[in-house]
Amino acid sequence: MSKKINEHILYYISLIAIFALGIFLMFSATPNKQLQMLIFVIMAFFYVIWGVLHHLINHELSSKIVVEYILISTLGIAVMFFLLKGGFGI
Amino acid sequence: MKDFLHQLFLPHISNNYRAKLLHHKSILLAIAILFFAGFSLSAVRTTFPSVLGTFSDISSEQLLLLTNQKRQENGLSPLSLNQQLSNAAAGKANDMFSQNYWAHNSPDGKTPWVFIKGAGYNYIYAGENLARGFTNAQDVINAWMASPEHRKNMLSGNYQNVGYAVETGKLNGEDTVLVVEMLGSTALAAAPAPANQLASKTQQEIITTTSTPAPTAAPSTKPQETAAPTSLIVKTEQTVLEANKTSNIKPLINSAKLSTDASKGVAVLFILALVLDMVVIERKKVVRLVGHNMDHVLFLTLILILITLIVRGAIV
Numbered sequence: 001m002s003k004k005i006n007e008h009i010l011y012y013i014s015l016i017a018i019f020a021l022g023i024f025l026m027f028s029a030t031p032n033k034q035l036q037m038l039i040f041v042i043m044a045f046f047y048v049i050w051g052v053l054h055h056l057i058n059h060e061l062s063s064k065i066v067v068e069y070i071l072i073s074t075l076g077i078a079v080m081f082f083l084l085k086g087g088f089g090i
Numbered sequence: 091m092k093d094f095l096h097q098l099f100l101p102h103i104s105n106n107y108r109a110k111l112l113h114h115k116s117i118l119l120a121i122a123i124l125f126f127a128g129f130s131l132s133a134v135r136t137t138f139p140s141v142l143g144t145f146s147d148i149s150s151e152q153l154l155l156l157t158n159q160k161r162q163e164n165g166l167s168p169l170s171l172n173q174q175l176s177n178a179a180a181g182k183a184n185d186m187f188s189q190n191y192w193a194h195n196s197p198d199g200k201t202p203w204v205f206i207k208g209a210g211y212n213y214i215y216a217g218e219n220l221a222r223g224f225t226n227a228q229d230v231i232n233a234w235m236a237s238p239e240h241r242k243n244m245l246s247g248n249y250q251n252v253g254y255a256v257e258t259g260k261l262n263g264e265d266t267v268l269v270v271e272m273l274g275s276t277a278l279a280a281a282p283a284p285a286n287q288l289a290s291k292t293q294q295e296i297i298t299t300t301s302t303p304a305p306t307a308a309p310s311t312k313p314q315e316t317a318a319p320t321s322l323i324v325k326t327e328q329t330v331l332e333a334n335k336t337s338n339i340k341p342l343i344n345s346a347k348l349s350t351d352a353s354k355g356v357a358v359l360f361i362l363a364l365v366l367d368m369v370v371i372e373r374k375k376v377v378r379l380v381g382h383n384m385d386h387v388l389f390l391t392l393i394l395i396l397i398t399l400i401v402r403g404a405i406v
Binding site: 005015019023027034040051054062064065067071072074078080082084087089090 | 114117118120121124125127128129130131132135136144192222223260262263264265266345346347348349350352353356357360379380381382384385386388389390392393395396397399400401402403404
């Protein structure tokens with residue numbers, strides 16, 4: 001497993017950089033939760049793009065994988081929606 | 091039950107070597123449940139505010155106690171609760187809700203001092219600290235103490251009195267709890283404040299004898315606390331505060347806590363399934379055409395971090 005992670009280390013560094021930027025933007029948007037939701041949706045979109053590119057470069061892309069990334073990012077949006085709509089009434 | 095959990099979290103020939111929770115249908119079901127639950131909670135909050143809603147365990151008494159603890163630790167005299175300042179704080183909180191702003195000055199240029207004067211408190215020194223989204227008094231005090239500007243206000247020797255308002259309402263489209271702290275003194279404090287204790291103009295105002303407000307702006311009645319015994323004032327103020335508390339509806343369930351815990355639970359559940367799936371498949375050396383579990387684990391970990399970031403309170 002560690003060998004596989006080492007092979008993809010540059011991809012993961014780029015992903016963590018995107019996430020770090022997202023965390024910074026979310027922090028800057030405090031306490032505007034509507035803006036934070038919008039930032040998260042954009043981050044989730046970039047996650048799908050990043051995932052597709054990652055698999056495309058490694059010649060292992062399929063429609064099933066694209067759907068998986070879309071589903072996981074939508075799951076993230078659903079979690080955030082539940083938190084903000086259900087918990088804080090945005 | 092054991093078989094169900096095995097199917098749900100561990101890849102096996104019976105679930106096509108992919109944990110059942112990670113199947114597209116299962117993820118889709120989780121998404122639908124979360125969206126439905128979000129709308130449902132929101133509807134329950136609106137329809138039955140006494141059952142589900144936003145509330146905090148913050149009280150003026152706790153805030154006063156904790157503030158005075160910090161002041162005594164720093165060799166300062168304790169503040170006494172003042173009803174006029176509490177009224178000013180409540181006025182400021184209601185103004186923020188009605189005009190939908192989160193700042194010391196209102197969009198139409200109203201400063202905190204307008205509320206203090208309007209409440210009949212004829213101040214020489216005055217200050218204001220604001221907090222929102224906190225669930226207990228200790229966190230509010232810790233956040234103010236961690237901010238140099240707010241700390242200066244709390245630990246200023248210029249102040250003798252304090253008033254608090256803890257109000258729940260909708261601000262910027264979000265249900266939240268606002269905490270307003272108004273500090274002031276009607277006569278120069280016994281211990282002169284060091285020069286570095288003067289906070290920014292937005293939080294602290296000083297009126298010297300040369301810049302006393304014009305008679306029309308100043309309240310006509312003098313504050314009561316200078317004439318009455320301190321113990322009597324505190325007792326009267328506590329009675330009023332208790333009356334205010336009972337008028338507020340405290341819901342049975344804190345929606346913010348419920349949704350925060352449930353959101354974290356969902357994220358942790360999927361992280362667990364992804365990690366278990368990744369470990370088992372790696373051991374069995376099964377070749378599958380699926381996305382990288384590690385990517386999803388990182389994404390869901392980000393969500394856990396963001397939930398913590400989003401739900402924390404803010405000060406200004």
